[in-house]
Amino acid sequence: MSGRRTVGAGDLLRLGVFGLRTRPARVVLSALGIAIGIAAMIAVVGISSSSKARLDQVLDALGTNVLTATPVEGFGDSPPLPPTALDSVLRQDDVESAAAVGTVPDGHVYRNPFIPAPETKGIGVLAAWGDVPEVLGGTLGSGRWIDDRAGAVPQVVLGAQAARALGVDHVRADSRVWLGGQWVQVVGVLQPMQLAEDLDTQVFVPRDLATSLGFDGAPTSVFTRVDPERVEQARDVLAGAIRPGAPQDVGVTRPSDALAAKDATDDSFTGLLVGIGGVALLVGGIGVANTMVITVLERRAEVGVRRALGARRRNIRDQFLVESLLLSFLGGVAGVVLGVGVTIVFAVGQGWPVAIPVWAVAGGLGATVVIGGVSGLYPAARAARIPPTSALAAV
């Protein structure tokens, strides 16, 4: 008699599959809890990752080397940027390109002359220096950017939302808006600007036209694209370059940081959903344990027969443990399929790339193995304690 005889892994697996195969309805119902928990977690992580992947794509396209200089907002009056701000910035070594806009306080734009003056729909008028969309990584949906050379004819480019509000979705020869008491030709319509969403509700005019509307010549925002390797250094010198005497009056921000921060705020919500998924998993684990306890109660005779055939306690314990592991793992696989499916449907619906981290799938399946093991421990131990005489006692 060899003392080292064991029931091999293949045989244990076969026993476990057999145990589940003969009770399909129970398997489906008790694996469902696990499946829902895993699906919820995979979907939450997958959707969040896909959203991040989308952001990364956007940031890749837009670049993270754009800096925006504005007058510091604070208590009291902060002095506007000097009219020379753009020129000062362009002289810096680290600056690759720059553009600026200045608010025209009395500039209002309407679809036609018959709209009452107060109905501006929140659309502001900005005087522009240089190629603003190029610096900000924006694109024109149609037409071209304004020609701001001295003496150019009055013309206007519309931000994406402003264009919609003004009823101009596409530039045509007769596209005009009523601006400052005259018809002005629309030469371009912008697409939404990811790095400067506040520009979407604005229209852009050459400085000549702006001046005729009462513009004081002071830019309110200077956009710069700097050497990607020297963003921090550039950030330090910009304020001083714009206002050598009082750099503290100039604030320099990095709009890509704001985008990333907006995405980061979603993380707390993600945490909540993952928590809910965790609760579902816990409940699912309890469901598996419950199912296994009932299974063991029902199968006293089978255990007795197996003991009579020579099964040791550990063989019985292993058999039920493997069954519990398989049950939980099946739920996990179904949950992964479901979660991945939900993520794909959602991401594709949003036009995002699908990004599901491997660690989430592996972690989810690993969790089901742990859950199955823990849930199966007690029922398996109970099964192992069933006395061998049960086969004869049970009818």
Added chain:
Amino acid sequence: MSGQPVLSLRDVTKTYGDVGALRGVTLDVAPGELVAVVGPSGSGKSTMLNIVGTLDRPTSGTVTIAGNDVSAMSDDALSLLRADHIGFVFQHFHLQAGATAAENVADGLLYAGTVRRERQQRAVRALERVGLGHRVDHRPNQLSGGEKQRVAIARAIVGDPTILLADEPTGALDTASGTAVLELLRELNTGGTTVLVITHDLELAASLPRQVRMRDGEVEHDSGGGTASGAAAAVDAAGLALAIRGDR
């Protein structure tokens, strides 16, 4: 077919609380015997089956199976002893409902450390031995009661046990199927397997070469001395059965 007994009980008692289920049983079974343990319910024959099958331990006394003193063995060692030396046949067959006849029979070797391919081959051979070579891939619900019991017998003998224990093997069967199952047990015995049949059926017991009659936890009568075989024993047994029937 004599020699060292395959099964030996010495002054075996088993008490459950205050109840003495076995009260000093001594019994020897020699290799190749076909023995009926017979008695009414409550006579202690089921307890004896549990103890002979090493499913339960005696309160006192010595049980020796195939030369192994059972009292000194661990639970694991007893399991291995069962896997190697004891085949069980149950009144209610206890087959796995979802598994084929061959799979059920192969389970009889699962805990003996036999590799799967060999288990399957030996299962088919065992089914052929019990006359079910044509039912290898049938599931229990496709088999008659007698066929199920023959599958169970195949499962019990697939590991070539030293002793085959059958607990009321015909108890759940109609007369014809029961006769066929008994005939099979007799054939297996002729082929060299030691068989112990536990039954309350006096007529069945009388048809076997040796009867051990139990009553109130004791052996009331033993028709053989451990070497019984042949026609003389059978005649003796028939006479005994008549005597028992006369008693009741």
